[in-house]
Amino acid sequence: MADLFLTHDKAKELLKHIASQGIEVFGPVKKDGSHLIEKIKDQSEIDFSYFITANSIKEALFPRYEKILSYKISQEGIEVEDVSIDKSVVIFGGHPCDAASIPLMEKIFGWDYKDKFFLERREKAVILTLACEEADKDCFCTSLGYSPRGEIGSDILLERVSDQGWKLKLLSEKGKEFAKKYETYFQSTLEVDKKYPKLSDKDIPVQFDAKIVKSWIDTHFEDPLWEKIASNCWSCAACTYVCPTCHCFDITDDATMWSGMRTKNWDACTLPYFTLHASQHNPREQHFQRYRQRINHKYSIYVNLFNAISCTGCGRCSRACGAKVNILEAVKMIASAAGGK
Amino acid sequence: MENLQKKAKELLSNKEVDLIIGYTSISEQETKPVFIKEADEASKLVFNAFCFNNLATYLTRKDVKAVKKIGIVAKGCDIRAIVNLIVENQIPREKVYILGMSCPGVKDPKNPSEINSKCRVCKVQNPHLADVIIGEKVAESNKMDQKVHHSDVEEFNKKTREEKWQFWTEQFSKCIRCYACRQACPMCYCNRCIVDLNTPQWIDTRSNPKGGLAWNLVRAYHLSGRCIDCGECERVCPVNIPLMLLNRTLQEEVQRSFDFEAGYDLEASAPLTVFEKDDQENFIR
Numbered sequence: 001m002a003d004l005f006l007t008h009d010k011a012k013e014l015l016k017h018i019a020s021q022g023i024e025v026f027g028p029v030k031k032d033g034s035h036l037i038e039k040i041k042d043q044s045e046i047d048f049s050y051f052i053t054a055n056s057i058k059e060a061l062f063p064r065y066e067k068i069l070s071y072k073i074s075q076e077g078i079e080v081e082d083v084s085i086d087k088s089v090v091i092f093g094g095h096p097c098d099a100a101s102i103p104l105m106e107k108i109f110g111w112d113y114k115d116k117f118f119l120e121r122r123e124k125a126v127i128l129t130l131a132c133e134e135a136d137k138d139c140f141c142t143s144l145g146y147s148p149r150g151e152i153g154s155d156i157l158l159e160r161v162s163d164q165g166w167k168l169k170l171l172s173e174k175g176k177e178f179a180k181k182y183e184t185y186f187q188s189t190l191e192v193d194k195k196y197p198k199l200s201d202k203d204i205p206v207q208f209d210a211k212i213v214k215s216w217i218d219t220h221f222e223d224p225l226w227e228k229i230a231s232n233c234w235s236c237a238a239c240t241y242v243c244p245t246c247h248c249f250d251i252t253d254d255a256t257m258w259s260g261m262r263t264k265n266w267d268a269c270t271l272p273y274f275t276l277h278a279s280q281h282n283p284r285e286q287h288f289q290r291y292r293q294r295i296n297h298k299y300s301i302y303v304n305l306f307n308a309i310s311c312t313g314c315g316r317c318s319r320a321c322g323a324k325v326n327i328l329e330a331v332k333m334i335a336s337a338a339g340g341k
Numbered sequence: 342m343e344n345l346q347k348k349a350k351e352l353l354s355n356k357e358v359d360l361i362i363g364y365t366s367i368s369e370q371e372t373k374p375v376f377i378k379e380a381d382e383a384s385k386l387v388f389n390a391f392c393f394n395n396l397a398t399y400l401t402r403k404d405v406k407a408v409k410k411i412g413i414v415a416k417g418c419d420i421r422a423i424v425n426l427i428v429e430n431q432i433p434r435e436k437v438y439i440l441g442m443s444c445p446g447v448k449d450p451k452n453p454s455e456i457n458s459k460c461r462v463c464k465v466q467n468p469h470l471a472d473v474i475i476g477e478k479v480a481e482s483n484k485m486d487q488k489v490h491h492s493d494v495e496e497f498n499k500k501t502r503e504e505k506w507q508f509w510t511e512q513f514s515k516c517i518r519c520y521a522c523r524q525a526c527p528m529c530y531c532n533r534c535i536v537d538l539n540t541p542q543w544i545d546t547r548s549n550p551k552g553g554l555a556w557n558l559v560r561a562y563h564l565s566g567r568c569i570d571c572g573e574c575e576r577v578c579p580v581n582i583p584l585m586l587l588n589r590t591l592q593e594e595v596q597r598s599f600d601f602e603a604g605y606d607l608e609a610s611a612p613l614t615v616f617e618k619d620d621q622e623n624f625i626r
Contacts (some may be wrong), residue, residue, distance in 0.1 A: 001388070007456070031579040031580075032515075032582075032583075033451065033581055034580075034581055036580070054579055055517075057577075063548040065549055065552075138371070197472040198351075225396070231374075231375070231376040232373060232375070234398060234399070234525060235524055236518040236519050236520045236521040236523070236525070237448070237518075237519040237520060237521075237522035238521040241517045241518075241519045241578055254545065265546055265548065266517070267517075271520065272537075273533075273537045284402055285403065285463055287402065287403075320521075322525050322576060323373070323374060323394065324367065324371070324373030324374070324392070324394075
């Protein structure tokens, strides 16, 4: 197949066209000074001049809140109405650290209970990822075996070749179909600027050995280091909500006397009442116990269940933290406590 | 900085305090909160124009509350929060040792080449309540530019009611309900926040326009007459909601109605928590 290129202008047109076909399009939007991946409502909001979006692409498949059923109560009984996932999704503009989270999320949502909301949306989603051209001190994907030009989880990888646009790498059948369906938006040539690619794996040095981290966590549940790692954590959920792999949710009802709707809302292990029991006992009463859970889940519990670390090294949690708790620093502290690198 | 480290070391060595909450440096233009228990760690402390965090928010954290005597590095604006915590009976005055920092102003977290606009109207660059004051006295002349700090409120008030409503519903629909605003806020210390009460669920917890509006308005009302203008909620908001525009609007209302600003006076209570015979509203009489 011949080379395919996509320019910024054509990309905007393409996303607008796809949205007009009743497909949900998530893309990079500049809002109040920061870039977010959001459902595109207006083509003019789209902006490609970012290093990394503040949130991850997970919102497209696992929304902040969603209706899972609605019900009506009458003299005849209770009438329950299910929700069907009928819209397809196109996700444009995440990075390889976003896309790499999708196979990880599939594991948890397809585990003992099959979460149709995530899985059906995933099934219908096409994921177009932008290879990274920039990294900052919070990036550490290579320490977890990923790459700024990684292909995991994407249907199409777009590699920047000039300030005007990208070259496409079709990675799956879905990606190939997508390229064919919208072929008029792509072009077979584009002038290549030698300054690209600007970033490769070696620009993001490997900083720790994840195996050593796991073995330390498994044997040091009670350790003063946890208090030190999370001393400044004030227990909000900013880290978990911007994280591409954090997946916890809460279920609430929005109801009147005779009808209501049940919703699935994001929830977070870092919030103080996440583990509060009906008895009022809280097994994770302190901030560092909650932060320990976050690290433990990603670097050990998840590994035991699925043989994969539930972190892609995107560094969003560190950037979002107002108290400056830094996951890379935390994991490095653990690695050095374990005597490793 | 040496004076700060020296004093901290002395306090910890003499067991005058059991813990010092301060700032340590991450990079040239970044600091983070640090918890120091050992005298030989006092050398980690720094103070500069990038010390944004209002450390008073930690004073009501469970483990910190359990400490017998707490040392805290605080700018004048942070001390306003400590005053409020004392006034609201959250911490006894004698439990906290305030290392008050003379502060000519911090940078704007979103634009580090500029000074933070709140610092332009700061009345407490020289700390108003402290056990020791560290740093050179700041001259009183370089401030009182009320217009700059409050221009956004003024500008906003020119909008029609409908425009204001549209602005805030849009802003609040961005809210992801992470509660970073609440956790960063020194005045948000409720043992159980109303949004966490779920039998019944009083406040919609969903991250949708309705839930976002409910949460942010409830928080703003609870802060009216109590907010000390540190701006931490806005700084830490991952989706950049201009929360201080809302807080300052209410602050100005309180000032106009009650001639009151929070956090300056250990003897004064928040107007909305007390009843005075000469209150202008007479519905209660």
